[in-house]
Amino acid sequence: xxxxxxxxxxxxxxxxxxxxxxxxxxxxxxxxxxxxxxxxxxxxxxxxxxxxxxxxxxxxxxxxxxxxxxxxxxxxxxxxxxxxxxxxxxxxxxxxxxxxxxxxxxxxxxxxxxxxxxxxxxxxxxxxxxxxxxxxxxxxxxxxxxxxxxxxxxxxxxxxxxxxxxxxxxxxxxxxxxxxxxxxxxxxxxxxxxxxxxxxxxxxxxxxxxxxxxxxxxxxxxxxxxxxxxxxxxxxxxxxxxxxxxxxxxxxxxxxxxxxxxxxxxxxxx
Numbered sequence: 001x002x003x004x005x006x007x008x009x010x011x012x013x014x015x016x017x018x019x020x021x022x023x024x025x026x027x028x029x030x031x032x033x034x035x036x037x038x039x040x041x042x043x044x045x046x047x048x049x050x051x052x053x054x055x056x057x058x059x060x061x062x063x064x065x066x067x068x069x070x071x072x073x074x075x076x077x078x079x080x081x082x083x084x085x086x087x088x089x090x091x092x093x094x095x096x097x098x099x100x101x102x103x104x105x106x107x108x109x110x111x112x113x114x115x116x117x118x119x120x121x122x123x124x125x126x127x128x129x130x131x132x133x134x135x136x137x138x139x140x141x142x143x144x145x146x147x148x149x150x151x152x153x154x155x156x157x158x159x160x161x162x163x164x165x166x167x168x169x170x171x172x173x174x175x176x177x178x179x180x181x182x183x184x185x186x187x188x189x190x191x192x193x194x195x196x197x198x199x200x201x202x203x204x205x206x207x208x209x210x211x212x213x214x215x216x217x218x219x220x221x222x223x224x225x226x227x228x229x230x231x232x233x234x235x236x237x238x239x240x241x242x243x244x245x246x247x248x249x250x251x252x253x254x255x256x257x258x259x260x261x262x263x264x265x266x267x268x269x270x
Contacts, residue, residue, distance in 0.1 A: 034145055035184040035203040036072050038225035041269055042249045046076055048259035053267070058228065058249070060148055060206065063135055067143045074186065074206070074228075075139035079132050079149035079174055080167070081114040090115060097128055099161055109157050116154050119170040120162055128170070133177050140181035147178045148206050153190040168196050175201030187223075191215055194222050204228075211236040216244050237268065245270030 040057040049065040058072035067073035082090045082098070090098055091106070099107040099116040106115040118124050132149075139147050152171060155162035171193070178185040179201065187193065187202040191213075197205075204226035210216050211231055219227045229250045231237040237252040244250060254266040 032182045033179055033184050033203065034072075034182075035226055036074075036146070036228075039247060039249050040072060040228075042228045042251055043267065044228075044230050044251055044253050044257055045259065047257035048262070050260040053260075060228070063139055067145075072146070073144045074146045074148050075136075075142070075144035075183070076148050076150060077132065077135050077139070078114070078151060079117075079135075080119065080151035080154040080170070081109055081112070081116050084113045087113075087115050094127075094131070097124060097131075099158060101159060101161075107158055107161065109151070109154065114151075116151075116158055116162070118162075119166045122169070125166075125170045125173060129173050129177065132174065136174065136177050136183065137181055140178075140183050144183065146184035146186060146203070147174075148186045148188055149174050150188050152188050152193065156192075164192050168193055168200055171200045171202070186228075191218055194218055197222055206230070208232070209236065210250075211240040211243075216240070216248070220244070220248060241270035 036058055041055050043052045043056045043059045045059050045061045045065070049061050049068075052059055052068050052071060056071065058074065059068045060074040060076055061067065062076050097118055099118040099120070101107050108115055117128055119128065136147055149171065152167055155164055155167045167190075175185045184203040185201065187197055187200075187205045189207055193200070205219050205223050206228045207215060207219050208230050209232060210219065210229045212233065216229075225248055227248060229240060229244075229248055231240055231250065231252050232255045234252065237250065240250045250270045252266060252268040254264055256264075258265040260267065
């Protein structure tokens with residue numbers, strides 16, 4: 001899922017995570033990176049920040065929002081695609097970094113109306129890090145504990161112009177930047193890259209619709225149950241809670257992840 005793109009509140013050792021100086025991935029050696037604990041009660045607040053309900057220990061918010069004091073805070077960054085409201089800026093300032101089809105037109109994720117970023121070469125990945133890297137730095141400066149780079153699976157929507165190898169290479173740059181800033185980094189969806197998660201440097205996972213796609217076992221084993229699961233259908237949420245609710249952090253949200261108080265806001269936890 002790709003929504004609006006964030007990043008004060010101090011990092012607190014008491015929140016839902018354990019600080020470590022040892023790397024959880026093979027790509028980098030993070031210092032004082034603090035991944036979340038398993039089965040921490042989670043609130044997915046990408047559609048707008050609001051006071052977390054009682055009992056919540058971890059939240060994910062857009063990089064333009066402030067962290068929630070005293071909780072484990074994950075900073076959402078749309079790293080592999082351009083936000084719809086920023087597409088014009090990318091076309092004007094960085095047209096060479098948008099993926100193009102055979103007619104020279106930007107390749108679009110039709111579900112979210114987001115142009116894909118071109119991660120197909122080392123030079124373009126480095127150029128993109130000059131833009132996305134400072135967003136990650138901003139998350140750290142604001143006081144987030146971790147970063148969640150979205151649309152890792154954009155290569156699946158590229159019409160064959162991008163591959164999983166390109167995605168893994170760019171994700172490795174993102175992980176290195178996050179770890180340098182003492183941020184843990186989440187793998188967002190994408191079972192195809194699970195075999196490479198250690199080499200890339202991912203520390204935990206944020207996974208949408210695990211029940212629908214039957215991915216619980218794969219992610220739970222790869223990350224020692226340090227995963228946050230978001231379901232969007234009540235029946236999938238019910239299935240997930242029955243099977244995994246005692247072991248994993250599972251939430252039900254509306255697809256627009258609306259803030260509390262908004263019409264059609266949905267937020268439940270096992």
